[in-house]
Amino acid sequence: MVIVTTFALGRMRCHALEAGRQHLDGGAMFGVVPKPLWEKRIPADARNRIPLAMRCLLLEHPDGLVLIDTGLGNKENEKFRDIYGIENAGAESRTQLEDALRQLGHRPEEIRWVINSHLHFDHAGGNTWRDAAGTVAPVFPKARYIAQRRELDFAHRTNERTAASYLPPNFDPVEFTLIDGEREVLPGIRCLPTPGHVPYHQSILVESGGERLCYLADLVPTSAHLPLPWIMGYDLEPLVTLETRRALYRRAEGEGWLLFFEHDPGIITGRLGREGKGFGLVEPRALG
Numbered sequence: 001m002v003i004v005t006t007f008a009l010g011r012m013r014c015h016a017l018e019a020g021r022q023h024l025d026g027g028a029m030f031g032v033v034p035k036p037l038w039e040k041r042i043p044a045d046a047r048n049r050i051p052l053a054m055r056c057l058l059l060e061h062p063d064g065l066v067l068i069d070t071g072l073g074n075k076e077n078e079k080f081r082d083i084y085g086i087e088n089a090g091a092e093s094r095t096q097l098e099d100a101l102r103q104l105g106h107r108p109e110e111i112r113w114v115i116n117s118h119l120h121f122d123h124a125g126g127n128t129w130r131d132a133a134g135t136v137a138p139v140f141p142k143a144r145y146i147a148q149r150r151e152l153d154f155a156h157r158t159n160e161r162t163a164a165s166y167l168p169p170n171f172d173p174v175e176f177t178l179i180d181g182e183r184e185v186l187p188g189i190r191c192l193p194t195p196g197h198v199p200y201h202q203s204i205l206v207e208s209g210g211e212r213l214c215y216l217a218d219l220v221p222t223s224a225h226l227p228l229p230w231i232m233g234y235d236l237e238p239l240v241t242l243e244t245r246r247a248l249y250r251r252a253e254g255e256g257w258l259l260f261f262e263h264d265p266g267i268i269t270g271r272l273g274r275e276g277k278g279f280g281l282v283e284p285r286a287l288g
């Protein structure tokens with residue numbers, strides 16, 4: 001099983017790290033898109049679930065190792081892991097994400113920066129881990145963790161619709177460096193507010209040697225979600241997602257961005273192309 005895919009962006013070495021898989025309801029993942037259409041892109045299992053990657057991005061930045069999103073972590077119980085079809089156990093370490101780092105010769109202590117796109121459990125669950133005594137602590141003790149200030153507030157003020165996705169052990173033990181809106185957090189690494197999935201969701205734009213990569217996170221979770229109206233049922237503000245995509249696609253197309261898909265089971269990156277009247281994927285890079 002491939003858990004690390006290395007590629008170059010300009011002068012920067014990048015690694016797509018497979019932090020494991022989850023299996024979510026296909027209907028929920030594709031919102032109003034009818035099943036006969038979406039199942040041609042990603043087939044469903046007997047429980048109507050589709051396999052989804054939890055793909056993190058490790059950057060060898062001149063200022064140190066930068067990790068974008070952290071997968072699900074090791075804190076959830078068997079019932080939770082069954083409901084969401086979680087497969088992320090490490091063969092040699094606490095999680096598959098740590099196995100991937102280890103394959104590159106890195107320990108969690110070497111990560112200098114962690115950037116969370118948002119604080120849902122499948123993106124920020126690997127921020128922390130639970131030891132045998134039940135203590136929860138940061139997985140990356142020497143890292144500076146970055147999140148949007150209003151996303152952290154939002155995660156603390158949940159309601160019946162949002163509570164299941166925001167689990168405090170994923171963010172309460174972390175001392176975040178909080179940012180407000182668009183911000184270049186390191187030379188060439190820019191956090192871009194991309195609201196819709198949640199109000200303070202961010203994507204991460206990385207630039208090196210004139211090339212640009214966008215870690216889309218849940219703005220476009222898989223390459224199958226590139227058509228503008230293929231929006232997740234999970235999104236809190238789908239019409240905001242639509243307009244966020246429209247604006248981002250304009251730049252992505254104009255500047256030839258490499259797009260990085262966090263949840264796509266088979267495609268790691270690609271570029272935005274035209275498919276009929278809408279958008280599609282060109283230059284796909286498959287996993288493995």
Ligand SMILES: [Zn+2]
Pocket residue numbers: 118120123197218
């Ligand atoms: Zn999410």
